[in-house]
Amino acid sequence: MNLTLKIWRQKGPRDKGKMVEYKVSDISEHMSFLEMMDVLNEQLVNSGEEPVAFDHDCREGICGMCSMYINGEAHGPDRGVATCQLHMRMFNDGDTITIEPFRAKAFPVIKDLVVDRTSFERIQQAGGYISVNTSGNTQDANALPISKHAADEAMDAAACIGCGACVASCKNSSAMLFVGAKVSQYALLPQGQVEAADRVKNMVTQMDLEGFGNCTNTGACEVECPKGISLENIARMNRELVKASLVKF
Amino acid sequence: MSVLDSKVPKGPIKDKWTTYKDKIDLVNPANKRHIDIIVVGTGLAGGSAAATLAELGYNVKAFAYQDSPRRAHSIAAQGGINAAKNYMGDGDSTYRLFYDTVKGGDYRSREANVYRLAEVSANIIDQCVAQGVPFARDYGGLLDNRSFGGVLVSRTFYAKGQTGQQLLLGAYSALNRQIARGKIEMFNRHEMLDVVKVDGKARGIIARNLITGEIERHSAHAVVVASGGYGNVYFLSTNAMGSNATAAWKIHKKGAFFANPCYTQIHPTCIPRSGDYQSKLTLMSESLRNDGRIWVPKNMDDVMAIREGRKKPIELSEEERDYYLERRYPAFGNLVPRDVASRAAKERCDAGYGVNATGEAVYLDFASAIERYGKEQAKIQGVSGASKEKITQLGEAVMEAKYGNLFQMYEKIVDENPYKTPMMIYPATHYTMGGVWVDYNLMTTVPGLYCIGEANFSDHGANRLGASALMQGLADGYFVLPYTIGDYLADDIRTGSISTETKEFDEAEKEVKDRIDFFMSNSGTKSVDHFHKRLGKVMWDKVGMARNEKELKEAMAEIKAIREEFWKEVKVPGSANEMNLELEKAGRVADFLELGELFAKDALIREESCGGHFREESVELEGEQKGEAKRNDTDYAFVSAWEYKGEPADAVLHKEQLEFKDIELKQRSYK
Structure with missing residues (x-):
């Protein structure tokens, strides 16, 4: 499928930040959402642009590191999953997807989609x-x-x-x-x-x-x-x- | 060749640890306040070590590359943790856990270390329960156990399918308590990029603040590396995306020997890969093998029909299925150790019986367990003459209680319901038994430099049994290192604080900065991932589940060539003075490109099959064990410890001869 992505880009904590539009094509429905983001980033690196910074680690829904706000919902439209377990089969060809960081006063943005x-x-x-x-002498x-x-x-x-x-x-x-x-x-x-x-x-x-x-x-x-x-x-x-x-x- | 001193205490194996503890030097509480310890990595091993060392009174500085210690990849361990409690009364004992671990490791681990591990295992459970870890319980309120691969008793404690998470959060809570007391200074989003040695001793590290890009100097009287394994050398593995070998590899380059890099665990039950875009593989806990039966179709016609979607697996009758593990290993069946199960899956798939489009998948089927549990529940709940549907419903409820989160995870990824149709699984890189060489004290070949948890090599030999990684991580961190490190630090009570304004720190920092400058200024054209994927493919194809001389030699040459190209062609965007995830990856992949070659070299010199290391040249040629791995105890009952000499191919081999006084060496038979 082909998608339009509107992503929050912010260089650092003091930068104002803005939404930037990107296109990705040939996205498989079996990809995870973060794998789709990998495709975008590979595309950006190859064209000499800075990739989108986002937090992620285990990619199996347990470490809690990933944190995107997708189409107005934390971790996107699926239920009971973190962003890393969200799959592209939840979206349709031609969709526009909005991706923002988790927003809260107590979660200041560090860069792009990464928050503190x-x-x-x-x-x-x-x-x-x-x-x-840790004594080893507990009951x-x-x-x-x-x-x-x-x-x-x-x-x-x-x-x-x-x-x-x-x-x-x-x-x-x-x-x-x-x-x-x-x-x-x-x-x-x-x-x-x-x-x-x-x-x-x-x-x-x-x-x-x-x-x-x-x-x-x-x-x-x-x-x-x-x-x-x-x-x-x-x-x-x-x-x-x-x-x-x-x-x- | 030099002889490595393992410093194993004398005396009978049952008394070694107790006698050792009685005789070591201690640091008095007042002096501990003047001693600093750096802990790199805050997973189960590092987190538990940092917390315990701080409780004892040392000043601890702990480092994690994630934004919180709670994110360490220990959190993803699902199945459970072993302990020789014998709560089930099924004949378990410290000796039996020790025996199973040494045998499971294919007689390539150090006896004394493993015995100590088995000995402290029971304390771990007591400790965790006291910390509020919500282990699974039975209706009487006592702790429940399950069984795992490679053993004949039930000794695995668990918290649903999230045991690693709960144990890590336990260690994390202990860590938080000490952070609140000011005894631990926690450095999140920091990555260690080198160790600093002063007069031959480890005295500090150079770290990068991953938010600001600042290069920092940190000093201490001892450094503990607990940075996990190097499975991501394969690019695709069940490790976290950020899991890396950099800390372990940097200390190797500064004098710590690296042991048995070729011992890697390929886990049998992972979700098969689906395409080139794949970024990681997901494990389905081995605990599923308790209730799942593994099979492929007997007939090639059925294989083809399934691949083409003309037939569903549930349509095949019992006679049309090949439960190959039960067929080949009647005694252990679906519960054979991981290496055996993985190779058996590969054997069937190589023979053409794989059940998905890539031909790399076998079935893990829960139908008979659902039926069995359903009938049991019907009896318990007094449902007489229950219908088939009712039994299935009751059975599925039991499965959901036991494995609900795993089944949900599978369904989210594969889009198939594992309650109704068998799971598809295939082996994937999961754990590395090899790692930094350490002695009985968990100290590396560099004085004052310790290595614990998956990052070291000591306890699992050539293959790790399920539910033993959590056990080792916590044993090292809670109960072993806090003793052994005191013995070393007892000599440091008069040293005073270590200055970072010395030429040793200058040099180490310059080295780190030069490398970062290189990445930022190199005018290459290819991304870091491009090289990582190529390295991973060579590793999987030629240094994977089955290895041979020809391909290992090719792998060494190919990895060297990829490395040389990497240093010419790699492209890192952005700048060094900010959060830069590509820069972080570049440093890690650079290290994997060296480690991979040493890995292949280690596999090349070990001309035997043992545990996770299978050499096609070394198999049984006849008899009942025909085709099974053939170990060579006469020539290879040693630990390979490699000394860094520049190029990985030039590394020098040191052998630690393994002695087995308490266990007779036998061929591992699970038949």
């Missing part, structure tokens, strides 16, 4: 862990049974890949699905209880400091999340936060 997501890092550093040292893994349901639910929350699609999709640029997923994972497990109150308070505080917006329950994040992280995690985070406000040490 270190705000996510700082939220995790604020409390996304259980304080246990036996089976000493504490955990109900299968709780373990499965914790796993579902832990499946978040930290891509930021939730933020890019939210009209408020809220990161509550991302934070809620981590808070939930630990809140559902007995190991997470000891620090539960501090964790949720610290992570939410950091989230607010980074400039992410609030949740107004539109649910766009859940729809666009490549891993199907449920809105329930936001509810659980809010519950944890209320619980934490009642705890006095």
Whole structure:
């Protein structure tokens, strides 16, 4: 198929940036979206132009590095996939595709489609862990049974890949699905209880400091999340936060 | 030829690690505050090492080329992690895990290292559970296990099909905790481009800030390289696009010997390639072989009919199918080790039985597992006289719970529903057992320079068993290196901080800058990928699943020619002082072009078949094992450790003789 691409080009953080139009031809429907981008970049390199910078790594939907906003949707029109798993069979010959970076105040553009997501890092550093040292002397893994349901639910929350699609999709640029997923994972497990109150308070505080917006329950994040992280995690985070406000040490 | 000192402690194998730990020098907590350690790479090995070293009190600087440690390619490991817990009561033990790993590695790994790995494996599970890793559990709330290729017990712990992700996020959380405490300085989007040696010891690195292009100097008392494997030398592999050998290759060029580069794992269950534009291959976890049966049609007519779309695989009766693994290896069947399964697939496809248009695909069929689970569920749920449809429905639900994300991934890529029609799979490069040579302490041949995880060579011999990569990465990082590095650093407590304003740093930085300047000013006409693809094709065709003398010699000459052309014709757009992804690739491919030639040379001198290295000249000629790989323990029971001497072809071979005191060397039989 032949396609017209409208791509956000921005030389650096301080550049204003603009949409630039490109044409690609003979695109196979079996290609992944990023392979289509490879074809474009090879074309640009061969004609002496600078290729489009975009983040990507594992190309199997698990590392969370890829981050394009395609035709107005984070990770494009397919559901339950990251951009790297989006295939060209979702598009038709002659289509015009608009490709932008994930946009949010807390995700400044570094170059073209590459954004800075270190705000996510700082939220995790604020409390996304259980304080246990690597001593090799922890109790036996089976000493504490955990109900299968709780373990499965914790796993579902832990499946978040930290891509930021939730933020890019939210009209408020809220990161509550991302934070809620981590808070939930630990809140559902007995190991997470000891620090539960501090964790949720610290992570939410950091989230607010980074400039992410609030949740107004539109649910766009859940729809666009490549891993199907449920809105329930936001509810659980809010519950944890209320619980934490009642705890006095 | 010099003799390499593996520094394996004396005494019975069961006591070596314990005795070693009792006797090493320790650094007292107050002194640790004055010692800096650089960790390059923050996947399972590097991330767990950085976190543990920081917990112990050292000052750690950690480097990752991605925007976060959570993106390291350990995250893509699907199936699970082995540990000798014997929770299933099926006869597992430390010795059995040790035995399976040495045997699975085709007797080309170092016994003492493997025993230690098996010994600490149980601690890994305890540690991860304490960190909140959500492993799969049964209804009683205890941890569940599955079985994997090459073994007869169930010892693999898993978190759905995302075990690597969950373990990496566990290590990442430990890392974050130390970053928050200020004990780790994390450098994301940084790439190590050289190691700096002072008085023969590793004392720092030169790194490029991938956002600004700035070249930075970082010093430390010891440097740990945990940069993963070199599978991308094949261009197409299951590695991440950015996975590269640069850190490992740079330290090789500065004196670290490179061991067994020819030991590469070609994984049997990957999604077949579909066209020239293909940028990477996707793995379907080996755990699927627990429930999937591998086959091709028995008759050539059916092969043709399937390829031309006249017949569907589900239309073939049992008698018309060749379950070739079950036929050739009745004892292990579909659970033979990876190298054996891969070669068997290649054998069938080379004979013309491949089932897709390229002729490079076999079926992985879940129909009988769906039926089996369906019947089981019908019984559990008390559905009497369940219809075939009901049984299928129940069975599919079980499959979805076990492998849902894998099936979804397959469907997204191939556009076929694996619940209803068998998957198509074909082998692809997945893991490299070879790597930087290290001694028992995980130290390279350069003092103060360590190498852990997939980047080193030590534990998997010539073939790695499934679910052992995660085990090794975390064992090295959490439980081994933190001890061994202390023994070395105990001598450094009076050294004080290392200056970066020295001639050694000047020289290393100049070398790095000169190379970047060359790329930016070269007036070539061909893209970096152009050369990478050509290298990959030579590697796959001539240094792939089956190798012979003639083709290996050709490969060496061809790779050299591609390399020479690369340095004349490569074109890198943009500038050096900004984010420049082409420039990053150029440096990595330049290193692959050297490594590839050494790889072929190593394969050439090893005139035996062992594990992932199959020499067509070395096969059993008669008897029950006819056509199977033939190892030569008399002449090749050694580790090849290569010393850099300029051109890869001039590398000098050092041999570490392998001794097997606790395991009898046998032909690996899975029949």
